[in-house]
Amino acid sequence: MKKLIFSILPAFLFAFISCMNMSSGSGENGSVRVALPGSGRATYTYSKNNADKFIVRLYNDDFDQTEEGAVGGVIEFGDLEPGKYTATAEAWNLGKNILEGSGSTEITVRAGETTDCNITMILEGQTAYYSKYMILTDYSNTKYIYDYPSCNKSSKSVSFGTSYNTVEDNNGQIYHIEGSNLYKDNDSVLNISDTSKLIKNPLYYDSKTDTYWIGLEKKIIQFQFCLQNSDKSGNTEAFGDPRTPQGQSFLNFAVQENKVYLIYIDYEDSSDPNIIYFTKDENVKLTEQKRIQLSTIGVSGEVTDMAVLEDGTVAVLVNEKSLNPANQFTLTDGCTVNSRGALVLLSSDLSTYKVYGWTDSPRTISAKLNSGSDDPYNGAPGNSQIASITAYIPEYAGRNSHFYGPMRIVAIRPKELVIADCGANFVLPDYNEKKNGKMFTHNRLMTVNLRNFAIDCKKEFSEDELKFQNLTISGNIAVTTSGDWSNRYVDEK
Structure with missing residues (x-):
């Protein structure tokens, strides 16, 4: 249930989906017919072999319909009121539960006609992070694992107990803190000596460096594990003392490589949180670069x-x-x-x-x-x-x-x-x-x-x-x- 990282790769484009050419009809309403890759009606060469399910959604303020299809199939949307619609498409690899590509386009449906549309799909970066799960917490701190695509409860089993917030790594393993231990799924991988100093959201995962971070009141600690051989000792690196000049503790944090971002409340104005940006050098020293208040952004x-x-x-x-x-x-x-x-x-x-x-x-x-x-x-x-x-x-x-x-x-x-x-x-x-x-x-x-x-x-x-x-x-x-x-x-x- 956590913040993880995605990548935007160069824009590799390919036309996944074509619709029928304009044709006349006698009805007052219009239609859209979508030819999926592999279909004889498709107007392009299909070259992305990993996708085996396609999800196409057509909607506007008064209409919203989603249909699924397989390679070579045709998806039809009929009896559509004339007007402007948005069409979106996703191509999924079901075996790996990975989104291979997606795209959207605006189209106009005309009375008595089948609309010709083309949705250009952008290939998703396969080295990017993909959340496989959503860890949802109810008000009594009971945690549930939901699969991302279906929004249904997952078969994956993790005993959370009364654990703190969770993070998911690139392999779909879930880290959480319960008691004085850091767990990977159900296995304890580290003892945390002073859990009384943990902040509100104490865990963070940086997929850029495959590192895990634990936030305490006065410092941020990095734990980097060698997951390939289940090394439980890892190495530990403490970031200086990322406090404000007045010595306040921070409330939330996020890390990417040498950049650290903190949220803290100023004693003089507790209603206006600050966002602070630090960089760290090779000596693990934090240097503040900039700060901004929520009031400056226009929110509260x-x-x-x-x-x-x-x-x-x-x-x-x-x-x-x-x-x-x-x-x-x-x-x-x-x-x-x-x-x-x-x-x-x-x-x-x-x-x-x-x-x-x-x-x-x-x-x-x-x-x-x-x-x-x-x-x-x-x-x-x-x-x-x-x-x-x-x-x-x-x-x-x-x-x-x-x-x-x-x-x-x-x-x-x-x-x-x-x-x-x-x-x-x-x-x-x-x-x-x-x-x-x-x-x-x-x-x-x-x-x-x-x-x-x-x-x-x-x-x-x-x-x-x-x-x-x-x-x-x-x-x-x-x-x-x-x-x-x-x-x-x-x-x-």
Whole structure:
């Protein structure tokens, strides 16, 4: 369940997929027919022999359909409303569970016609890191291993116990800390003498150098193992003392070769985390190069995870979930609710950045109160005194393009990040219609396409299946689920 590294190789291109030529028809709707490699209808020579499954997705705001096919097959999308669509394609090696290539294109479907489209696929770098698994943690710290492609629980078995966060190496082996030991899958490989000093996310893996890092309050320690002969002693290298001048401990870290990135909170402004970039020399001395605050980037909240991608990009997750004033929804106090977050991608020297999935505009969520009374709350259930709340929460229509509260990077593929996201949106009571208010919680996996930076929902879990956090609120919005008004909720929005 961790941040690992991918590579972007030179752009080797090949046309994997062709669609039929334009043809006329009599229907009002259109269609798309995709000829897969090996098909007699394909318009090119297929030369990538490792792929044996193709996944093609066609979608727009009103349509979303995914189909799978094998070499030589044809995939058809019929009865399509005329308009613009996005077509994406992936070629998979099922035996090795590897994505061989992928690509996308924009197409226009016209009434009564079959659309001609070509999706140019980019070969994925086979030396790149591929997350085989997603290690997901529920609010009680129980860990589950999910297979990356299927989003189903994996047959791989690891006894995590109450272990700290995990990392996965290039061989699909999972490292985690439990008690005073570092484990590779179920085998103890190292004793850690002082686990009381471990930071929040203590493990990190740098696939560039095949090294593992453990973060303590006052230092970062590197452990490099010779996995080929199961050498458990390895070698240990401590990075200086990566503290701020005031001596604060850091909260998160990421490493790539001689670059080290830290997150710390300044004593003078605990609400504005700092990102610091260090380099190390041959004497293992750290030299600070640059720092940047979240407020400069235009986001706020807690940094929950970070990673350095293969091209040197620094990925930082920011999570802001709060209720102000805390634990009450009352008109007189003026309530502001935050359930939002962002993926921040920074250049390796922290000089430039982009923000994705952040909700930066407030909106008002209002209750429908009884009318025709001097006391608008007369007849309202209990002592509810809610008129409206100011919400920094994604609009329901934009829920799949924004975050509710990103918590961890759980998988990295060459062109994709998978992020565990958890938060809530609300509707308030409708007293006229006697409908209760409700908090709608979301526990889901979000994907970020690293070519076009589109955000989408890979899977949403029901609360019975998996909860990343146990979200609760106190106050009058949480009304009873029994009695005459039970389960009469206004529509989610």
